[in-house]
Amino acid sequence: MRKRIVVTGMGIVSPIGGDLVSNWNAVLSGKSGIGLISGFNTEGWPTRIAGEVKDFNFDGFVDPKEARRFDRAHLLAIAAGVMAMQSANLTNGGYDPFRAGINIGSGIGGFGLICSTYADFLKGGIRKVSPFFIPGAIINMSSGLLSIRYQLKGPNLSVVTACATGTHAIGDSAKLIERGDVDIMLAGGTESPLTEVAVAGFTNMKALSRRNDEPERASRPFDRDRDGFVMGEGAAVLALESLEHALNRGAPIAAEIVGYGITGDAFHITAPDETADGSKRAMQMALNDAGIAPEEVGYINAHGTSTFYNDRLETLAVKKLFKEHAYKLYMSSTKSMTGHMLGAAGAAEAIYSIMALQTGDIPPTINLENPDPECDLNYVPNKPIKADIAYALSNSFGFGGTNGCILLKKYES
Numbered sequence: 174m175r176k177r178i179v180v181t182g183m184g185i186v187s188p189i190g191g192d193l194v195s196n197w198n199a200v201l202s203g204k205s206g207i208g209l210i211s212g213f214n215t216e217g218w219p220t221r222i223a224g225e226v227k228d229f230n231f232d233g234f235v236d237p238k239e240a241r242r243f244d245r246a247h248l249l250a251i252a253a254g255v256m257a258m259q260s261a262n263l264t265n266g267g268y269d270p271f272r273a274g275i276n277i278g279s280g281i282g283g284f285g286l287i288c289s290t291y292a293d294f295l296k297g298g299i300r301k302v303s304p305f306f307i308p309g310a311i312i313n314m315s316s317g318l319l320s321i322r323y324q325l326k327g328p329n330l331s332v333v334t335a336c337a338t339g340t341h342a343i344g345d346s347a348k349l350i351e352r353g354d355v356d357i358m359l360a361g362g363t364e365s366p367l368t369e370v371a372v373a374g375f376t377n378m379k380a381l382s383r384r385n386d387e388p389e390r391a392s393r394p395f396d397r398d399r400d401g402f403v404m405g406e407g408a409a410v411l412a413l414e415s416l417e418h419a420l421n422r423g424a425p426i427a428a429e430i431v432g433y434g435i436t437g438d439a440f441h442i443t444a445p446d447e448t449a450d451g452s453k454r455a456m457q458m459a460l461n462d463a464g465i466a467p468e469e470v471g472y473i474n475a476h477g478t479s480t481f482y483n484d485r486l487e488t489l490a491v492k493k494l495f496k497e498h499a500y501k502l503y504m505s506s507t508k509s510m511t512g513h514m515l516g517a518a519g520a521a522e523a524i525y526s527i528m529a530l531q532t533g534d535i536p537p538t539i540n541l542e543n544p545d546p547e548c549d550l551n552y553v554p555n556k557p558i559k560a561d562i563a564y565a566l567s568n569s570f571g572f573g574g575t576n577g578c579i580l581l582k583k584y585e586s
Contacts, residue, residue, distance in 0.1 A: 179416050181413070183411055186229055201536070255322075277361050284368055382403050394477035394541070394552070455576035456494050478508060
């Protein structure tokens with residue numbers, strides 16, 4: 174018999190906050206976390222803005238030795254993972270370590286450490302390369318470090334599917350629980366891509382916003398005047414459990430994961446399918462997995478990158494699947510506030526979707542001033558609204574044509 178999967182813990186560090194409460198307060202106040210890049214000199218660059226995690230105190234989360242040895246993406250993941258374990262009341266055990274696993278992925282991984290180590294190598298040769306360079310940079314080390322800390326001896330994985338990473342990590346982990354392989358999975362995504370080379374690469378793809386004079390207004394999904402996405406960094410991790418296991422230990426239950434959809438466009442290395450077929454099928458698969466009708470979905474946290482093609486084609490996919498109901502449900506992009514946290518985005522947006530289910534507050538899409546005529550749904554412009562919803566869908570679509578959708582349900586005993 175198929176097991177029910179619930180979320181019992183959440184941890185998040187993003188450009189708009191260093192914990193769950195500050196993140197949710199920022200979302201409901203429409204706060205932007207976008208500003209001028211402070212990590213390196215961008216004078217004369219076409220794009221000079223990003224969503225940075227600023228003034229976050231890693232004390233209590235990260236050992237000083239880890240802070241020196243591992244890429245910032247791993248440090249952010251550790252912080253978010255510790256928060257998730259704390260909020261799930263799992264830090265003191267209470268689980269079989271052989272039936273507890275972890276899956277924290279990243280789209281780019283330890284890119285900052287790779288860049289800085291190569292610069293050191295060019296200056297000083299082989300002696301300047303740390304023996305901790307390889308373990309400090311590889312993508313799966315976020316999972317490795319947290320598995321060691323909490324003795325999670327079940328599956329130890331890392332998904333790498335570009336901007337869909339966090340969503341796929343959660344969905345794949347839920348399926349491991351559903352079929353009875355494990356009782357608990359720590360799942361999510363992390364990213365710290367704000368290096369010269371990464372920003373230059375996305376800039377030269379003409380993917381990034383160049384609204385440098387108005388950083389807080391630069392990420393504007395579904396708006397006619399959008400000119401690209403804004404890079405962001407951060408991490409988000411969820412503690413997932415079988416309902417039976419959660420109830421047996423008296424765990425707090427935030428929401429239920431009831432559906433998961435995963436598809437491929439097989440169309441282009443970066444552009445979404447012009448028919449929106451892949452994203453539509455992923456959403457349909459999530460609904461089919463849960464056994465619900467499209468009309469039961471009340472809210473969609475959109476991938477909503479603030480790029481011309483994504484916003485238009487995601488809107489098209491929703492209209493194709495939901496038909497008339499597309500105009501009745503709520504759909505918003507929290508990337509308008511956080512920027513695009515790449516591999517961490519899907520996990521962060523799953524958390525925001527869970528909070529919407531819990532509180533009845535639908536997050537806004539800020540900076541939506543002049544809607545694109547082809548983007549004509551209810552994107553909750555600029556201010557949150559109150560709505561009692563039972564189901565929320567969280568969408569993530571990535572380079573390479575990879576699509577993932579998670580269907581979340583308000584928990585009912």
